[in-house]
Structures are given as structure tokens and as C-alpha cells.
Amino acid sequence: MNIVLWILAGLLALFFAFAGFNKLAQSKEKLLSSPSMGWAADFDPGVIKLIGALEVLAAVGLIVPAVIDFATVLVPLAAAGLAVLMAGAAITHGRRKEGQAIVFNVILLVLATVLAWGRFGPHAF
Numbered sequence: 001m002n003i004v005l006w007i008l009a010g011l012l013a014l015f016f017a018f019a020g021f022n023k024l025a026q027s028k029e030k031l032l033s034s035p036s037m038g039w040a041a042d043f044d045p046g047v048i049k050l051i052g053a054l055e056v057l058a059a060v061g062l063i064v065p066a067v068i069d070f071a072t073v074l075v076p077l078a079a080a081g082l083a084v085l086m087a088g089a090a091i092t093h094g095r096r097k098e099g100q101a102i103v104f105n106v107i108l109l110v111l112a113t114v115l116a117w118g119r120f121g122p123h124a125f
Helices: 002-025 028-032 038-042 045-068 074-095 099-120
Strands: none
Touching: 002 045, 002 074, 002 099, 028 038, 028 045, 038 074, 045 074, 074 099
């Protein structure tokens, strides 16, 4: 199970690092031109940058503490934070009636929750 949790952490970290850096590096207008980023119209640019920063920090928190074996409690905390972030994303997409995005958010929420459960509980470092 430990290997599964490491793979899960790595995949989530890659996804959220990429997504977060995109939100940080691109303007709101550029993000809105992407078909999956229509939700950005509902938020100020500062909020979008905050979401991106949280995603990048969580991606780092999923991997770095475990690799350097310091403050490893940050791994499940980062996973729990991503689960909360994905719950908010699912609610946002629900208000916009974007069903496909909700499914994707729920999948990421479940994966982050499994990682948080595993690292808080039976497979902690």
C-alpha cells in the first residue's frame, strides 16, 4: 500500500503543480480562452492566483516532506487541503452546471482523500 500511496502522491503532485503554475503564469484573459477554465470569469485575478499558489504549495507538500523525512505530517495535510480545494471546485462547477468538470473534481477529491487517510492512518511515515 505504501507504493500505491507514493504513486498517488506523485501523480497528484504533478497534476496540481502543472495546474497551479498555469494559473500563476497566465492572465485571467488567457485562462478564459481555455475551454475548461470558464469558471475563472466568476473570480478576481487575485483569487485565481491564490488558487494556483495553493495548488503549487500542496504539490510540494505532497512530496518534499516525505523525501527529506522532515515534518512528514505535511503530506496528509497537503492531501486534505487538496480535497477541500476540490470540494470547492466541484461546488463552483455545480453552480455553473458543468457536469464533466464536477466528475473530474470528485475523482481528484477521492484520490486526495485516500492519500490523506493513508498517510494520517495506517501508512503514516
